[in-house]
Amino acid sequence: MILVGLTGSIGMGKSTTAAMFAEAGVPIYDADAEVRRLYAPGGAAVAPVEAAFPGVTVSGAIDRARLSDHVLGDAEALKRLNGIVHPLVGRSRADFLVRARESGAPFAVFDIPLLYETGGEKGVDVVVVVSAPADMQRERVLGRPGMSQQKLDAILAAQKPDAEKRARADFVVDTSGGLDMARAQVDRIITALRERAKQANGGA
DSSP states (O other), X not given: OEEEEEEOOTXXXXXXXXXXXXXXXXXXXXXXXXXXXXXXXXXXXXXXXXXXXXXXXETXXXXXXXXXXXXXXXXXXXXXXXXXXXXXXXXXXXXXXXHHHXXXXXXXXXXXXXXXXXXXXGGOSEEEEEEOOHHHHHHHHHTSTTOOHHHHHHHXXXXXXXXXXXXXXXXXXXXXXXHHHHHHHHHHHHHHHHHHHHHXXXXX
């Protein structure tokens, strides 16, 4: 099975692109969705994260806005948070991979926002980067509730530049041309990956 890492900076259209892969029947592991589950009431990350960052829990769940205030721009705090969350995510990822292999799928996609930032590209065979022009990215992100230019700047400072991600990618999906163009790019990538998987299996 080919392991595909799907990544892209904030506001590039990664979630929409991941949905296109899912609509085509590709198994998708959404790391951010798993983190949301871990942060929800009863989630395995709630107690240890609250212990590390007192005051970030609201109604039994981790409040991501409060947590962001603690870690954004603080490399040491972010490292401490990742040390709690990454092992938990890793276990769920392993379970997903077992199910994907058992399904007989030729490849599976791991939707990981900070793939390059965490060295996650070492654990996949192929990387797909979702990208768009900086002005479009800024417009998309600043249109979100509670987002400010200052917060966006801090988020971008913690992410590798889009140009670097594009340069390192095996495939790039440019979302600046609308949904139909993005979907056509995804379809071409799926075709290429299926052919690669077929060749890896001796053409069977």
